[in-house]
Amino acid sequence: MVKSVLYLLCMVSVKNVKNRSSSLFYMQMTTPIAIEDVRREVKILRALTGHKNLVKFYNAYEDEDNVYMVMELCTGGELLDRILSRGGKYSEEDAKVVMIQILSVVSYCHLQGVVHRDLKPENFLFSSKEDHSPLKAIDFGLSDYVKPDERLNDIVGSAYYVAPEVLHRSYGTEADMWSIGVIAYILLCGSRPFWARTESGIFRAVLKAEPSFDEAPWPSLSSDSIDFVKKLLNKDYRRRITAAQALSHPWLAGHQDVKIPLDMLTYKLVKAYICSSSLRRSALAALAKTLTIPQLAYLREQFILVAPNKSGFISLHNLKTAVAKNSTDAMKDSRVLDYVNVVSSLQYKKFDFEEFCAAAISVHQLEGMESWEQHACRAYEFFEKDGNRPIMIEELASELGLSPSVPIHVVLQDWIRHSDGCLSFLGFVRLLHGVSSRAAHKA
Ligand SMILES: *[C@@H]1O[C@H](CO)[C@@H](O)[C@H](O)[C@H]1NC(C)=O
Numbered sequence: 001m002v003k004s005v006l007y008l009l010c011m012v013s014v015k016n017v018k019n020r021s022s023s024l025f026y027m028q029m030t031t032p033i034a035i036e037d038v039r040r041e042v043k044i045l046r047a048l049t050g051h052k053n054l055v056k057f058y059n060a061y062e063d064e065d066n067v068y069m070v071m072e073l074c075t076g077g078e079l080l081d082r083i084l085s086r087g088g089k090y091s092e093e094d095a096k097v098v099m100i101q102i103l104s105v106v107s108y109c110h111l112q113g114v115v116h117r118d119l120k121p122e123n124f125l126f127s128s129k130e131d132h133s134p135l136k137a138i139d140f141g142l143s144d145y146v147k148p149d150e151r152l153n154d155i156v157g158s159a160y161y162v163a164p165e166v167l168h169r170s171y172g173t174e175a176d177m178w179s180i181g182v183i184a185y186i187l188l189c190g191s192r193p194f195w196a197r198t199e200s201g202i203f204r205a206v207l208k209a210e211p212s213f214d215e216a217p218w219p220s221l222s223s224d225s226i227d228f229v230k231k232l233l234n235k236d237y238r239r240r241i242t243a244a245q246a247l248s249h250p251w252l253a254g255h256q257d258v259k260i261p262l263d264m265l266t267y268k269l270v271k272a273y274i275c276s277s278s279l280r281r282s283a284l285a286a287l288a289k290t291l292t293i294p295q296l297a298y299l300r301e302q303f304i305l306v307a308p309n310k311s312g313f314i315s316l317h318n319l320k321t322a323v324a325k326n327s328t329d330a331m332k333d334s335r336v337l338d339y340v341n342v343v344s345s346l347q348y349k350k351f352d353f354e355e356f357c358a359a360a361i362s363v364h365q366l367e368g369m370e371s372w373e374q375h376a377c378r379a380y381e382f383f384e385k386d387g388n389r390p391i392m393i394e395e396l397a398s399e400l401g402l403s404p405s406v407p408i409h410v411v412l413q414d415w416i417r418h419s420d421g422c423l424s425f426l427g428f429v430r431l432l433h434g435v436s437s438r439a440a441h442k443a
């Protein structure tokens, strides 16, 4: 079952509304393609169209030989060509404008449960030749649905932009964030972070090499811009920032065009928090007390998006309503709505902002920061003050969800303090990460 796709690109005049005309402008035939893939692309485009940084989709038709897709014609050329025409790099201010638009559309896709899987400067077009014309994401041919707790495994994308975990065949929306990191790197310095002559050489670099920030122009760029790129190009996808977090990063925060959307990562973390033991929850509360102002700013945005009541409390039902308000058909097809329904059906009291921070803090991301040691040590001090208590080795093993086959007395002896039987610093850090056995039961 193989067909061809014809992209019919239309120019719709918006300037003259009375005499609105849409003229068929251009046709492009791609190579034959599997019909299921095209149908998925159409479904995704139909659901997502309307975002200002996404190519407009008008309609699609199918006859015996072809699929016809009627879409907006963008005449401003590829982002790649603009980069090249500027001699390779953008000023920080101009790079920000590009990044905000990319993150805006990608955060929207991710919330809907769609991963693009082929983000690169060739897949962003300027809608017209004017200087400030909006950037539009195109080509959702490799896009797919992904549920928040699901991992995809097919290797797709373009070598220079592919994330390490895609090469390891286990990935989700974070893979797009890596590609955005590569684009940001190129925008700011004009060269690729991972380069080799052969495809296998590029893959090796993606998996093993650290991108350089030593050569010009990096030393003259702001430390915020470097931190931003590094947080996207983190090889550990659990430590990489999400699109909503990238929009809240100090490099972009405060820019007039930034609008921070809901982040599905919050839902994943809140779910894990609710399913954790009360001991782990108090460890997370201690960690949340060490958060810095930018970290709190992002959490504050997320909290407000969930719409707290007048006294500043949110319920799990609020979490669901906040997502439902923004749901498209893609959110049903990706089963993000099902996931959110599961979260909102858990039993838990309402959250104030302080507890929300404890619930929505990502231990992995914090651990990826240079200041992790300080966070962990200060958190342990807080925990000592109001949470640490003697614990039996068997109880700790069950807290951490260790299987009975683990020789717990050997493994856990350093995690409990010999003097008083309370958690040691090591045990505390392990607990922060831990999946409790209760969570394992519920899953
Ligand atoms: C908000 O929720 C909290 C917790 O359920 C409740 O105690 C408080 O009365 C509510 N405030 C308002 C204004 O509804």
Ligand SMILES: *[C@@H]1O[C@H](CO)[C@@H](O)[C@H](O)[C@H]1NC(C)=O
Binding pocket: 108, 261, 262, 325, 326
């Ligand atoms: C979500 O919906 C609200 C209200 O309809 C809207 O203002 C907001 O821009 C939407 N956010 C996203 C990320 O779509």
